[in-house]
Amino acid sequence: MLPLSYAVRNLFRSKSRLLQTIGGSAMVVLLVMASVAINNGMKRVLSASGSDRNVILVGAGSEESIQRSEVPERTAGIAEAAVAGITENLGVRAVSSEIHYMNYISLPNGNRSQALLRGVTLQALRVHPEVRLTAGNFPGAGELMVGRLAWRKLGLAESDLKPGGTLTLENQSLKISGIFAAPGTVLESEIWATLGDLRVLAKRETISCVVLRLDDPADFAEADLFAKQRLDLELTALRESDYYSRLSSFFKPLRAMTWITAGLIAAGALFGGVNTLYAAFASRVREMATLQSIGFGRGALLASLIQESTLACLTGALLASVIAVAFLDGRTVPFSIGAFTLEVGPGVAITGIVTGLLLGLLGALPPAIRCLKPPLPTALRMS
């Protein structure tokens, strides 16, 4: 075997080629890491947003979109009395009437942006226990409570959405009463108003859904039975976790696009790298032949050439990992129903390293084989 130092020394024979290889592989690895982080982030936020203990009663036929759903206002009271297994604290059952409404709101900077609003009562805190007020108060009439990531969804600076500020919806100025957190869920990108205010502003006579929190997820059957017994209310019972899983499937094409983009760029970079290495290794045919003639086997030479390429690509992967940790980790990415945070965890890091290794291996193999293929007498005479 040739010593590793031989491969390392050869790396620096052409500094521009080395920089090109490191830069190219860093770009590909960074793209792959970003794709994995985006996919994981979106899946994580959607799966964390739905609890299997929560049941959403929506209007029959509106199972795909709560915003389109229309449920009679009296449903909450009837369901509260009829469905067994609802969580009860201090004699109050966890049943929340909600309006989910998407519309443009006017922002402090004069722009308009699409926001997801939820009309609620205090009961919402019983069915969404992950929601915590981090500043200010729960909204009263004429007020809004904003999720701590709503600024990202609206395209504002974080400082633009503070308690005391105002947002305008349907020409109505609404004061920000507080900020809430709901870690890892899409709720954090929402804006909550009182049910009464949103009913008026959205010009609705019905609510969008009734959310029930159950003691035991197995009691979903009770809610489903209720929906099928009260045919007059025209309801469908959905597990909240199933609703968000379905949303996750809806975003599959979007996630696939990130993979396809990363794949196409990676393929382009790979072919570019292969081309560069063909040229680089072609000029070393005689050098390889000389090494063969003094006793080194073709396998040892192939391993050395792959070492060279892999070292350069792994350096690129290291550079990409540093960039990912510095610029991607913790960054919030908005999407149509909320925002999610990118996490550069062990899974993403391992994917980056494996990509770097594969780039080094696959990029070097064809040119290296071609370089070592000519018979020794021919190779020694090649210029």
Add this chain to the structure above:
Amino acid sequence: MKMKTAFVALATAALLASCEKKETTAIAPTTSAPSATLSAVLDTAPTGEPKPIHLIRATAKPGDEITVSGKIMGNAKPFVDGRSAFILGDPAVLTSCNEDPTDKCTTPWDTCCDSPEDKKRGIATIQIVDADGRVLKESVEGIGGLVNLANVTVSGKVAEGSSADSLIINALSIRSGK
């Protein structure tokens, strides 16, 4: 060369396998034997002349003994998982999508082409209750021929809380395939 041929054959097989038409009717397997109460209902033959749901719903009062017939349809999931209850649709009002040969709907029992008004007047809830009047905590899907789109005749009592807008029948006998 052999490798290439084998690869082409494998790829062709995979492609053809992916084109296979998917089965549309899924019957949830029922693992345990039905309870005595449920068996008694399924083993008893309905009595009386069955009436269409859309006609009987206006006059039926809680406690009345009635016989209805119809098809298990009118909802994307007509059965309640883990409970002895299902939705029965009136074929005189609702049309399951499989009756239209050009319709490729994968859930023909949801009668998605019918209007909400027709669905409202053309469906009833059939449930099997215990001595205390509580719906049995066992699924009926797949038992005694009770599957999506099965023709079913039910005799039973109109349940407490039933109304003209929401007909609920506590079944005393159920027969499918009639």
